[in-house]
Amino acid sequence: MALLAGLRVPARSLLRAGARLRDAALGRWERAAGGGGDGARSFGSQRVLVEPDAATGVAVMKLWNPPVNSLSLDLLTELVISLEKLENEKTFRGIILTSDLPGIFSAGLDLTEMCGRNPAHYAEYWKALQELWLRLYQTHLVVIAAINGASPAGGCLLALSCDYRVLADNPKFIIGLNETLLGIVAPFWFKDTMINTIGHRATERALQLGLLFRPAEALQVGVVDQVVPEGQVQGAALSAMTQWLAIPDHARQLTKSMMRKATADRLLTQREADIQNFVSFLSRDSIQKALQVYLEKLRQKKG
């Protein structure tokens, strides 16, 4: 059951158990080692599968961090590495970012990385998140999110950092920056990313109320660009990609940079202070207790 949204996400337990077994077996991407669409080999890490198609210049990047694709330190690191690898391959011009887990795009930041650890760990974790956002937000590649599941908080940030968002039409697939519901505050660069997408007033309302939008509302407010029937999300993302890739790269890339640089620079100029803010905020007893209680509720809701 989805605790925050008050929605049930049924029948994933069995899939999760299977996923855990696959995880334990490792050799994560052996099943995909045969290669992508144009004979280009799939590559990836334990938690990120990349299926490149050299003919189209588009790679599908799939998140796989069971049970809910939470953005653990490992997943963040693997995402940055995969992104960097694609950026360095001249053949590739676009990425479809999606999930390999049914019903979940990403549950956002990994709460277990933020609870009961030491300040050095919090600092390392936050730096890794900053790194992923800075790279994803500013990449010269076109990135389209094919959102095939719920994406609260950090999951929403991931989607908002892409150039275009397609959401599968399922009322359980909620999306939004719901941090206030956890008693925490969305960092300024989360807020800026949302403002750049849906505007100031809509962001203020969404952030203060911790709104998690269902597909129709997400489309209306502009958090996503397109809602399509489940099962068509990747196809729709690929169709949208055709339009983006029809634009000359240099013009599109310079325009992207022009639109996003000031936002990214704002974090770059105060990166260390942002880490220290996060560490001291997270080190407060009251915040630790609130996060523990929240995590415990998530764990117990199945019982």
Ligand SMILES: CCCCCCCC/C=C\C/C=C/C(=O)SCCNC(=O)CCNC(=O)[C@H](O)C(C)(C)COP(=O)(O)OP(=O)(O)OC[C@H]1O[C@@H](n2cnc3c(N)ncnc32)[C@H](O)[C@@H]1OP(=O)(O)O
């Ligand atoms: C003054 C300024 C100071 C600045 C400082 C800034 C501080 C702010 C910092 C950061 C911003 C935070 C961003 C975030 O992203 S916080 C995380 C927010 N995410 C959520 O709240 C999502 C919580 N999860 C859910 O709602 C649901 O799990 C679901 C809808 C994603 C999926 O539902 P369902 O399929 O029913 O799965 P379960 O709920 O049963 O969960 C399965 C399993 O997974 C664990 N889990 C879920 N979410 C997380 C998570 N985010 N991190 C870690 N673990 C998670 C859950 O506990 C279950 O575990 P199990 O019982 O052991 O199997």
